[in-house]
Amino acid sequence: MWVRGEKAGLGPFSEDLVEQYWRWEQDPGVLVGYGRQTPDSLNNRREGFQHQARGTDDQLRFTVYDITTTPPTPVGTTAVLIDHHVRTGEFVIQLGPEHRGKGLGGDATRLTLDYAFHITALRCVYLSVLSPNTRAIAAYERAGFRIIGEKRNSGYWLGQPANETLMDAVPEDFTGLSAVRQLVDPAQ
Numbered sequence: 001m002w003v004r005g006e007k008a009g010l011g012p013f014s015e016d017l018v019e020q021y022w023r024w025e026q027d028p029g030v031l032v033g034y035g036r037q038t039p040d041s042l043n044n045r046r047e048g049f050q051h052q053a054r055g056t057d058d059q060l061r062f063t064v065y066d067i068t069t070t071p072p073t074p075v076g077t078t079a080v081l082i083d084h085h086v087r088t089g090e091f092v093i094q095l096g097p098e099h100r101g102k103g104l105g106g107d108a109t110r111l112t113l114d115y116a117f118h119i120t121a122l123r124c125v126y127l128s129v130l131s132p133n134t135r136a137i138a139a140y141e142r143a144g145f146r147i148i149g150e151k152r153n154s155g156y157w158l159g160q161p162a163n164e165t166l167m168d169a170v171p172e173d174f175t176g177l178s179a180v181r182q183l184v185d186p187a188q
Contacts, residue, residue, distance in 0.1 A: 003115060003179050007068055008107035010078070010115065013061035017074055018049045024076060024096045032158060033133055034094075058082050060089070060120060064108040066099065075099035078112040080125055087123040089116060091145075091169075109143035111179060117171040118180040126168040132157040137165055144169045 001009040022045040024030060031039065040048075052061060060080040065072035076095035083089065091112065095105050116122045129136050131150065141147070145167040153161045 001065060001067070001072065002062075003111050003183060004067055005107040005111050005179055007066065007102065008075075008104045008111060009065045009067040009072060010062040010108065010111050011065055011072075013049075013052065013063055013077065015049060015053070017063060018046055020074060020096075021045065021049070021077060024094050027097050029097055029100075030094050033130065033136065058084070060112065060116060062108075062112060062115075064093075064095065064104065066102075066104055075104055076108065078108050080112060080116050080120070080122070082120070082122065087121065089120075089122050089125050091116075091125050091127040106139050106143045109140065109145075110176075113144055113169055113174060114178050114180045117174055118178055118184075122171075124168050124170050126166065128154075128164040128166050130155045130157045131163040131165045137167070140167055144174055146173065 001011045003010050019042065022040070022042050025045065026039045052059065059082055062078045063074050064076040064078055066075045076093065076099060079092045080089035081092070091109070093105060093109060113125055116125050127140065127145065128151065129140065131137075137147070146169065147165055148168050149166040151164040151166065154164045155162050
């Protein structure tokens, strides 16, 4: 485990967990939330993992663990897809359906932002979320993202055209304790 919060911890993206990642990605809630209309094959996911593992300079990828269990349980993933030219990145998260609503996603989001700002030195992390997904928008706001706009009719939610809410977070707005800073300099 690289960094720990109150409920969640972030560890390495692992080939040993590819089948679990695939199961989470096939959940109807994840498919609708990502705006995908089709499931993926396990073989395709394995190939995708190999591509993601090779591209580590352009991405942060973490397995999210529930650290309130013994041993810690893998519950999802977070990622930041990095544009090094402008020091920004796009945030993505997924949690298994049985792990949602417990505060793990918010904790993992804050930890990912903490890492992105204090280790990777990104200037802005952004995301887009389908506007009908109000629970996700509220969770992103609690984790430190702000709404910055909307793209109209740019996605689908349960088969209907939907807007996307655009959100971002910047280091200046990242308040509270930094788990990363505590790891590097516990005296702070």
